Amino acid sequence: MSDTQEVDIIDQVVSQEYKYGFTTDIEMDSAPMGLSEDIVRFISAKKNEPEWMLEWRLKAYRYWLTLEEPNWQNFKLAPIDYQKIIYYAAPKEKIKLDSLDQVDPELLKTFEKLGISLTEQKRLTGVAVDAVFDSVSIATTFKDQLAEKGVIFCAISEALHEHPELVKKYIGSVVPYTDNYFSALNAAVFSDGSFVYIPKGVRCPMELSTYFRINAENTGQFERTLIIADDNSYVSYLEGCTAPMRDENQLHAAVVELVAMEKAEIKYSTVQNWYPGDKDGKGGIYNFVTKRGSCEGAHSKISWTQVETGSAITWKYPSCILKGDYSNGEFFSVAVTNNMQQADTGTKMIHIGKNTKSRIVSKGISAGKSHNTYRGLVKVNKKAENARNHTQCDSMLIGSRSGAHTFPYLEISNNTATVEHEASTSKIGEDQIFYCNQRGIGTEEAIGLIVNGFCKEVLNQLPMEFAVEAQKLLAVSLEGSVG
């Protein structure tokens, strides 16, 4: 098929509507638009925070004021007007919820529509959910069952009151507010997020998950997640997210910090489906997130799995700091961009301890006029004897107007390191699609099938309950991407 024919067909087919684009009509309690010390104080006061937390926020805010937006990324970003964002929005009437009966039914309905049931009868078995709506956590399920094992799973605002010593000790320990522009902003204005603590020797009995929903107009979402896995513990955590269709871009600048102590393992999975904007690139979420895990103890392990299909722009590098000897970091990623979406994503593996190991599997899929960049750093410090890394980085192009880019960085300061990098770029061939067609499989289905095959290694990493959902999501986000 000639390029022009192909382009014609792409133009003919219009992307399927974003199915989570509805809005919830609910009365909100919001901060005035814009950012100032007063707003930081306002948020802190709303949360009834201890003085030290406010001080930390203010330090972060003042530091942020000294920074300039980064500009090294491989995508175009129109300047963001930080005074045009509402930094706090919460559904009204939320005093202190003792049970779900007190949750506004409108909110329950919203989460039902998203496939997340918070009511007792319909909960996803084996998965505890913390539901975050705009700036606040609405409800956390299975809390009691988890508490029996000593597992703490709650909103971070709640943890500040119930477990201040843990929060104080670890917040900012992996991602300090000085880390980057958006981490400084987040530290100043974060409003909620999830907090997890797994005590020594406990294997968390169920999947933990947080579902983020942006609803209000002109708001940014700045959540902060902190997960601590103590010695010999294990936890698998999943986050999902959606947002209504709106014409303006909305900023999501989250911070996630993971701490794995000796022999602990944290598996963190993301299925990101923020509103990507329309097919002409209008609207959509700016997903600028700092995610980092620290393998503090020997033989600890942190594994990131991400399936990124949404957002106008995705800009994130979930990373591992491999401090403990024999610690292990993994990064499995599928990033799909369609229409005008852009992604600049990858990971950083910082080898500090001896005999540390890391593995990177990145699958980038670009369709439409989108651009998809893998950017990854493998750093082996002087004292990191026998560090090992394997990186596999595959790109798939759909149509002839999309772009795939790869920027691998290696900084190796110890000559006992073994670092391997494999990369490939392929194009979904008309031959592959025709072959499927000839077996009775339509083009849309065929693309879903081919793409899911391409991403199999990564999808296999997802918890069962979500793998199927992610597969569907991949197929849906590429619908109408090729002829």
Next chain:
Amino acid sequence: MLSIKNLKAEIEGKKILNGLNLEVKAGEVHAIMGPNGAGKSTLSAVLAGRADYEVTEGTVDFDGKDLLELSPEDRAREGVFLAFQYPIEIPGVSNANFLKTAINEKRKYQGLEPMEATDFLKMMREKMELVEMDKSLTSRSLNEGFSGGEKKRNEIFQMAMLEPKLGILDETDSGLDIDALRLVSEGVNKLRNKERSFIVITHYQRLLDYIVPDFVHVLYKGRIVKSGDASLAKELEEKGYDWIKQEVEANS
């Protein structure tokens, strides 16, 4: 079942099929032979609905339906199966998953519910036995790392699973050694029945020793210039195509 009338087709402005006529009745096996460049593969591509080829004239009736009006996938769902000369690899997609998707898409088209997993597995076992297909090939990625012979056998296995009304074999013998050729042919022979028709496209006669056709047609310059029974293939094997070319030139 299949009636091709005055079919003309071109690719990128180049005329390949030039008024081809062919009648295939239910249960018949027609062999299409011809020298390189005669339009053999174009015929299979046009019947399957490849977008690169433009049909400029003629009609193709398939069981009362205008085949040329149907999308490639609908042609497949109506019962046209093309065994590819070069089967395509799809990494990460298992043969089994691919076939399950294909069968369920066809069932959806027919207004049927998806096949039960157990029924599907049972069917797969039966058909694997029928075409002597190695079990390990069904769980591996589709055609990925398959040998030439394995790929061709997999085509026949897929045909067995999809149970088409019309099977088109596009130079299925190319690149096969004699043992593989025999296995593939045996597979095809087991799928022959009163209802199912075949168009066997081949350059060489040797395939037709195994799959004995009811009719043999010689394709040259985009038209069928000679038709006969199985003995015509033998004659071509002995005498080559030159005498046919000369006959055609003399008549034109």
